[in-house]
Each structure stands twice: as C-alpha cells, then as structure tokens.
Amino acid sequence: MEKRQAFLKVRFSHLLFAAFAAIVSQEKALGWSHHYLITRKYLESHYPQFSTIVVPVQQLSREVIELTPHYDPLKNGIKADAPCSNPPESMEQKGLNPDLCPRIQKLLTPGESATLSEILSTFSDEPDWGMDRDGKGGILKTLMGGAQGVKHLYYPFPFLMVPFIVFPQGEAPDRAQMFFNIAQRSFRECRIYEGARMLARAIHYVEDIAQPMHTEQTWWRFIKLASPVKGTERVTKNFHSAYEVTVMYRMFREMSGIDESMLSSAFEYAPKQIYRNIASMVRIKARTSHKLAHSLYALVWKVFPEKLRKAQKVKLTYSDVLKILRSPEINRVFEVTGKALQNIDLSFMIETSGILEALEKCK
Numbered sequence: 001m002e003k004r005q006a007f008l009k010v011r012f013s014h015l016l017f018a019a020f021a022a023i024v025s026q027e028k029a030l031g032w033s034h035h036y037l038i039t040r041k042y043l044e045s046h047y048p049q050f051s052t053i054v055v056p057v058q059q060l061s062r063e064v065i066e067l068t069p070h071y072d073p074l075k076n077g078i079k080a081d082a083p084c085s086n087p088p089e090s091m092e093q094k095g096l097n098p099d100l101c102p103r104i105q106k107l108l109t110p111g112e113s114a115t116l117s118e119i120l121s122t123f124s125d126e127p128d129w130g131m132d133r134d135g136k137g138g139i140l141k142t143l144m145g146g147a148q149g150v151k152h153l154y155y156p157f158p159f160l161m162v163p164f165i166v167f168p169q170g171e172a173p174d175r176a177q178m179f180f181n182i183a184q185r186s187f188r189e190c191r192i193y194e195g196a197r198m199l200a201r202a203i204h205y206v207e208d209i210a211q212p213m214h215t216e217q218t219w220w221r222f223i224k225l226a227s228p229v230k231g232t233e234r235v236t237k238n239f240h241s242a243y244e245v246t247v248m249y250r251m252f253r254e255m256s257g258i259d260e261s262m263l264s265s266a267f268e269y270a271p272k273q274i275y276r277n278i279a280s281m282v283r284i285k286a287r288t289s290h291k292l293a294h295s296l297y298a299l300v301w302k303v304f305p306e307k308l309r310k311a312q313k314v315k316l317t318y319s320d321v322l323k324i325l326r327s328p329e330i331n332r333v334f335e336v337t338g339k340a341l342q343n344i345d346l347s348f349m350i351e352t353s354g355i356l357e358a359l360e361k362c363k
C-alpha cells in the first residue's frame with residue numbers, strides 16, 4: 001500500500017510537472033521579433049525631438065564591456081540584422097522598410113554619429129543578439145529556454161508554473177534595473193552615447209514583458225498528452241514564434257502604408273505613470289501583460305494554421321503570414337496586441353534616466 005502511495009505521489013508530481021513544464025521561450029526567447037520597430041514608434045509618438053538630436057558614437061567604458069565579456073556587438077549585431085539586410089524577395093516587394101537594413105556597424109563605429117532615436121531603437125534589440133546567452137540559470141535555465149530565457153522572461157506570482165509553483169520566475173525586472181542604473185551613471189558623467197546604449201538595453205526587458213506570452217508558461221490546449229514535456233514545449237514555441245513573426249510583418253506593412261496603422265498607433269495612447277523603480281514597474285507590467293495571455297493564446301489557436309499544433313518544429317511561410325493577415329479574425333489578435341503594446345511605458349524610464357538633463361548640461 002505504502003509502495004502504491006509513493007508511486008502515486010511520484011506519478012502525480014511527474015504529471016503536474018509535465019503538464020506545466022512546457023517552456024515558453026521560442027527559438028531565441030526574442031520577446032518581439034523587432035524591438036527596433038516598437039521603440040522607434042514609441043519615440044516618434046512621445047519624444048519626436050530624439051530624431052533630430054545627433055550624438056557622436058563613442059567607445060564604451062571598460063566596465064560596461066566587461067559586463068558581457070564573451071559578447072561582441074559588432075559580430076553578433078550584424079549577424080542579427082542579416083534577415084533585414086537580405087530580405088526575402090516577397091517581403092521586400094510587400095514593403096520592408098529599407099532604412100531598417102544594415103545600420104548596426106555605423107552605430108558601433110567611434111567617430112560616426114547617429115540620432116538618439118536611432119541609437120535607442122537599434123540597441124533595444126541588443127539583448128537578443130547573444131549578449132545574455134552565457135551564465136548560470138540552474139533548473140530555471142532548463143525550463144525557461146536557456147540562460148537568455150531566464151533573463152528575458154518574468155512569470156508573476158500567483159500563477160501556477162513549474163518548477164517553483166508559487167514563486168515568481170525570471171530575471172527581466174532585475175536586468176532592466178541593472179542596465180538602467182548604468183545608464184543613469186553614464187548620463188551623469190556626460191557619456192550620452194553609452195547612456196543611450198544602456199537605456200536601450202533596459203528598454204528591451206520592459207518591452208519583452210509586454211509580450212503576454214513572456215509572462216505565462218503555456219496554455220492548456222498546447223499540452224500534448226502523448227509527449228507532455230517536449231511536445232507541449234514544441235507547440236508552445238510554434239505559436240509563440242508565429243505570433244511574433246505575424247506582428248512584425250503587420251508592423252512593417254503599417255510603416256509602408258500597406259495596412260492601416262493599428263499596432264504602430266498603440267503608443268499614442270500609452271499612459272504615462274510613475275513607479276517606485278524600474279524593476280517594480282516591470283513586475284507591475286508583467287501582471288497586466290499576463291492577463292492578456294489567455295485571450296491571446298485562444299485567438300492565435302483559432303486564427304493561425306493548424307499545422308502549428310503538431311508536436312514538431314513548424315515555421316510559417318510568407319504565404320501563411322499573408323493568409324493570416326487576411327483572415328477575418330486577425331483584427332481581434334491585433335486588438336489584444338495593441339493593448340499589450342500600450343503596456344509599454346518608456347516615458348518613466350526616459351524621464352528618470354537623466355538623459356534629458358544630460359542633453360542640456362553636456363553640450
């Protein structure tokens with residue numbers, strides 16, 4: 001009897017584990033496919049003057065470089081920008097904005113200069129270029145899609161998740177705070193380029209948490225009973241990356257005037273608020289974001305192709321994306337996405353970073 005109880009106990013914990021152990025992270029735990037677009041659109045709405053302020057590119061201080069000793073922004077950044085510099089023909093025809101393409105080298109070369117808006121937008125993608133892939137993450141690392149996943153996600157309490165059922169998981173709030181603190185110091189010391197680079201990194205984590213799927217481990221319909229861990233993980237990833245790709249295409253199309261502005265106008269209405277600090281802002285935002293996750297999962301399940309439900313890696317083709325964009329219910333997906341994007345509040349960060357004071361003082 002005792003044996004049987006022990007067996008049942010093990011079996012139950014195994015099942016519980018399996019049911020929720022689907023890792024949310026997509027291939028690279030991107031968060032959004034192009035943070036560049038999001039940051040740029042936000043700045044256009046709230047800080048249009050940043051597109052006219054020119055800043056010289058400078059060498060980062062030693063201390064900052066040593067924060068990520070195994071990472072080379074030039075090498076990784078240009079690689080990350082590759083899909084942009086070599087867009088699929090169809091994407092180009094359908095209106096990929098050409099000024100998004102290779103822009104990174106110039107922004108990293110001392111002696112060059114760039115607008116503040118360009119620096120903040122471009123480097124808000126930087127934490128996805130491999131910067132965060134090293135480091136320890138323990139059991140969380142395995143369950144959240146590697147070291148990068150741990151740093152880019154945050155599952156707020158009190159929602160059920162594996163492995164630490166009732167503790168919040170993920171380091172995104174702390175990462176945002178850390179880079180924000182460095183930015184503040186750089187601005188105080190009149191290193192505006194470095195401050196903007198660090199602020200852009202902090203912005204990345206704030207934006208990541210606004211992606212509802214980054215705040216919820218998985219959804220019950222994604223669970224594959226035949227392969228509860230690997231299979232569920234696979235289906236979750238399929239939908240996760242398909243969603244991000246679809247949002248990216250829609251934003252490109254809006255910027256090119258093909259589709260009406262829906263996602264890119266979300267920021268016009270983004271409310272400005274005051275928080276205790278950046279980490280607590282990210283935690284608060286994660287809860288709002290989490291509330292959108294269920295409806296988003298339900299919608300993508302309905303609107304996106306059934307092939308994504310298979311427990312194997314499935315990627316959308318360009319014609320899949322076009323079909324999705326034409327589907328009658330896609331606007332409901334974008335309505336939720338619009339709410340998610342409104343959850344991005346960069347103004348609190350910008351106002352308290354010291355950047356505005358530095359621009360005055362350090363002329």
Ligand SMILES: [Zn+2]
Pocket residue numbers: 029030031032127128152204208
């Ligand atoms: Zn990310």
